[in-house]
Amino acid sequence: MPRVPGGIYTAAVLSAVLAVGAAPPSPLPLLTIVALAPLAAALASLTPDRAGRLRALRAGALHGAVQWGLLLLWVPRAGLRVGAWVVPGWIAMVGSLAILAALAAAAFHHLSTRARWPLWAAAGIAWGGVEWVRASGLGPMSFPWMGMALPLVGIPSLAQGAAVVGEIGLALMVAACGGWVAQALRAPRERGLRALVGVAAVVLLTSAAGAVRMAVVAPEPVARVLLVQPAVPLEVKRGDPAVALTASLEAVEAALPPPAPPVAPPVGGALVVLPETAVPTRLDGDGVGALRERVAGWALRMGAPIAVGAWAEGPGRGGNAVFVAGGDPEAEWPVSWKVRLVPGVEWTAGLPDGVARGTAPQVLAMGNGRQFAPLVCIEAAGASPARELVRSGAEILVNVTNDAWLAEAPWWTRTAAFHQHPAHLAMRAIELGVGGVRVGNNGRTETVDPIGVRSLVLPAHVPGQISVAVERLPDETLFTRGAVPFGPPVLFLSIVGLGLLGRRGAAPGRDEGVDRG
Numbered sequence: 001m002p003r004v005p006g007g008i009y010t011a012a013v014l015s016a017v018l019a020v021g022a023a024p025p026s027p028l029p030l031l032t033i034v035a036l037a038p039l040a041a042a043l044a045s046l047t048p049d050r051a052g053r054l055r056a057l058r059a060g061a062l063h064g065a066v067q068w069g070l071l072l073l074w075v076p077r078a079g080l081r082v083g084a085w086v087v088p089g090w091i092a093m094v095g096s097l098a099i100l101a102a103l104a105a106a107a108f109h110h111l112s113t114r115a116r117w118p119l120w121a122a123a124g125i126a127w128g129g130v131e132w133v134r135a136s137g138l139g140p141m142s143f144p145w146m147g148m149a150l151p152l153v154g155i156p157s158l159a160q161g162a163a164v165v166g167e168i169g170l171a172l173m174v175a176a177c178g179g180w181v182a183q184a185l186r187a188p189r190e191r192g193l194r195a196l197v198g199v200a201a202v203v204l205l206t207s208a209a210g211a212v213r214m215a216v217v218a219p220e221p222v223a224r225v226l227l228v229q230p231a232v233p234l235e236v237k238r239g240d241p242a243v244a245l246t247a248s249l250e251a252v253e254a255a256l257p258p259p260a261p262p263v264a265p266p267v268g269g270a271l272v273v274l275p276e277t278a279v280p281t282r283l284d285g286d287g288v289g290a291l292r293e294r295v296a297g298w299a300l301r302m303g304a305p306i307a308v309g310a311w312a313e314g315p316g317r318g319g320n321a322v323f324v325a326g327g328d329p330e331a332e333w334p335v336s337w338k339v340r341l342v343p344g345v346e347w348t349a350g351l352p353d354g355v356a357r358g359t360a361p362q363v364l365a366m367g368n369g370r371q372f373a374p375l376v377c378i379e380a381a382g383a384s385p386a387r388e389l390v391r392s393g394a395e396i397l398v399n400v401t402n403d404a405w406l407a408e409a410p411w412w413t414r415t416a417a418f419h420q421h422p423a424h425l426a427m428r429a430i431e432l433g434v435g436g437v438r439v440g441n442n443g444r445t446e447t448v449d450p451i452g453v454r455s456l457v458l459p460a461h462v463p464g465q466i467s468v469a470v471e472r473l474p475d476e477t478l479f480t481r482g483a484v485p486f487g488p489p490v491l492f493l494s495i496v497g498l499g500l501l502g503r504r505g506a507a508p509g510r511d512e513g514v515d516r517g
Contacts, residue, residue: 011042012059012105016067022151023071025419029151033203036148036178039063040112040123041185043105048113056109057102064101068094071146074415078406093343097134097143104130108179119186123179128172135168135382140357141343144382146420148174153426156452158203160210162430163477166383177202214451219435219471222395223366224269226302228255230278231442231463234408237280244280249294252278255463259301266303269467270368275441276309276320276377276402283323284335285313292329300327304367307374309400312337319357322374322400324364336362338376339385361385363394373434375399380438381424383431383479390432390480396470397436397448399425408442408461418444418460426452432480433473 015038022031039059046052072094079086104127111122127148135144149170152159162170177199184195230251237244252274279295282288299306305324312321312335320338337358361379363371373389373396380386380399390397407418422444429436430452438446443460450473458464 008039008042008046008055008059009062011038012063013066015039016063016070019067019148020070023146023416023420024151024154024423025416026151026154029154030203032148032151032174033177033199034181036123036127036175037181037185039105040108040119040179040182043109044112044119044122044182044186046109046113048109052113053106053109056105060102060105061098063105064098065094067101068097071416071420074406074417078413078415078417093143100130100134118179119183120176120179123182124172124176127175127178128168131171131175132168136384140341142382143343145378145424147171150420150423150427153423153430153452153454155207156426156430157207157210157214159427159430159452160213161206162427163213163433163479166431166479167427168383173202173206214453217451217473219450220474222370222435222470222472223271223368223372224467224469225366225396225398225437226257226268226272226304226465226467227437227439227445227457228252228272228274228278228465229439229441229443229445229458229463230255230275231461234413237277237402237441241281248278248280251463252298255465256298256301257465259303266367268299268302268304268306268367270304270366270370271372271398272298272302272304272306273398273400273437273439274306274308275439276400277311278308278400278441279310281311282313282318283308283310283325283333289329292325292333295325296327296329299325305365307364307372307398307400309376309402320376321358322364322376322398334362334364336364336374336376338379340379340382342378361389361392363389363392370395372396372398375425375428377401380421380428383428386428386432387480387482390434390476394434395472396434397425397428397432399436399438401438401440403440403442403444422446422454426454431477433475433477435470435472437468437470 015035018031018035022029022035043056043059046055072090075090076087107129108122108126111117111126112119131147134142135147136142147167149167152170159170180195180199184192187195230248232248232251236247281291283292283295295306295308305326308323308325310321310323311318322336324334326333339358339361341357364374365371371393373386373394375386375397386397401421403418403421406421407414422438425436425438426448429448429450433450435450436448438444443458444456445458446454446456447468447470448454450471457466457468
C-alpha cells in the first residue's frame with residue numbers, strides 16, 4: 001500500500017479542512033463525500049495494538065478540534081461583540097466535539113483493523129453512530145449543527161433521500177463513501193480506480209433518483225404568509241431595554257404594509273411572521289396590557305394573526321417563545337416555548353438555565369385554520385422538534401431567528417453561520433415533505449419548498465416585507481412516520497463491532513503504511 005503522505009496527523013487536518021470546505025456558503029458541497037478519506041486511510045494503516053489505538057484517538061481529537069474550531073469560529077468572532085465569556089464557552093464546545101471525533105476515529109480504527117470490516121462499512125458505522133450521538137443522543141446537550149450530510153442541501157437532488165432516512169441516514173452514506181474512497185487510496189491502482197468508480201456511481205445514482213423525485217412530486221398549497229424583516233441593529237437590540245423595545249416596535253410598524261381596502265383580501269394572508277424577539281420583552285403576565293393592545297393592532301391592520309417572537313413569563317429570565325397574536329388583546333394568545341436551548345450559551349450542565357426551557361413543542365394555528373410548526377432559532381437544526389410538530393398536524397415550518405449577531409451590513413460583522421443556519425431548514429423540509437419560511441431580524445429571510453429548494457425573498461440587512469405562498473406534499477414522508485430510525489441501530493452496530501467482532505483479532509501481516517513523522 002502507498003504510504004500516507006505527511007503522517008496521520010496531516011491526514012486528520014486535511015480531512016477537517018475538506019469538511020469545512022464543503023460547508024455553506026462553499027460552492028463545493030461535494031467535498032463532504034471525500035472529506036473523511038485521508039483520515040480513514042491513515043487510521044486503517046495503523047497497527048491494531050494499544051499504540052495504534054492511542055494514535056487513532058489523538059488523530060481523531062485533532063480532526064475534531066480543527067474541523068469544529070473552524071466551523072464554529074463565528075462563535076467567538078460574533079460573540080465578542082456581546083461579551084468575552086463566549087470564548088471559554090467556544091473552547092469547551094470545540095473540546096467536547098473533539099472528544100466525540102476521537103471516539104469515532106477509535107471506533108473506525110477498531111472496526112477496520114481488528115474486526116476487519118470493509119472500510120466503507122466501518123466508516124459508515126463509526127462516524128454515522130457518533131453523528132447520531134452528537135445530534136440527538138445527548139439529551140439537552142445534543143448539538144445537531146452542521147452535520148456531515150448538511151452540505152448536500154446545496155445540491156437538492158442529492159439530499160432527497162432524507163425523506164426516507166433523514167439527515168443521519170444521509171450522514172451514514174456520506175461517511176461510507178469517505179471510507180470507500182479511503183479503500184481506493186490504499187488499494188493497488190486498478191482496484192483503487194474501481195472503488196472510485198463505485199463512489200461516483202453511488203453519487204450519480206443518488207442524484208438521479210433525487211432528480212426524479214423532485215420532478216414527479218406535486219406539492220399542494222397550504223397558506224400565503226407575510227414575512228416581515230425589521231432589521232433592528234444589534235447595538236440597539238442589546239442596548240438599553242426601553243430603547244430597544246421602542247426601536248423594535250417602531251421598526252416592525254415601519255416594515256408592515258399599509259392595510260388593504262375593505263373590499264380587498266387581507267394583506268397578511270393566513271399569517272404574518274415576525275422574527276425571534278421582534279418584541280424584546282414579555283407578552284404575557286402582568287403589566288403588558290398596553291403592549292398587547294399595540295401588537296393586537298398589527299393583527300387588525302393586517303387582517304391576519306401575527307406570529308411574533310417575544311419573551312414568555314417563566315422562572316429566571318423567562319423563556320424565548322412564539323406567540324400567535326390576534327386582534328383581541330384580552331384573549332389568551334397561543335404560545336410555543338423554545339424547547340431546544342443552545343448548549344454552553346443558553347444551557348450548561350450543572351448550572352441553572354440561562355432561560356426557561358419549554359416542556360414540549362406546540363403546534364400553532366394560522367388564520368385559515370391550517371397549522372404550522374414554530375421553530376425558534378437553533379430548533380431548525382436537527383430532526384427534533386420539527387418532526388414531532390409535523391406528526392402532530394403542522395403543515396408548514398416557520399423558523400424565526402435573530403441573526404443580527406451573525407452578520408450585519410458592515411462586512412467585518414459577517415460570519416459563515418449566517419449561511420450555515422438557513423441550510424438546516426432546507427434539510428427539515430426534505431425530511432418532512434413540508435415547505436417552510438425563515439424570518440431573521442436582518443436576514444436571511446427565505447422560503448424553502450417541500451423538496452428543499454431555497455429562495456432568498458428579501459435582501460439582507462434592510463427592513464422589508466413580502467407575501468409568499470407555502471406548500472407541502474400531500475403524503476407523509478417515510479421519515480415523518482419514523483419508518484427508518486437510523487440512529488439507534490447504527491449505534492448498536494457500532495457496539496457489536498467494537499465488542500464481539502473485535503475478538504477475532506488483527507489481520508495477519510497488517511501493513512502499517514503511515515509515515516509517523
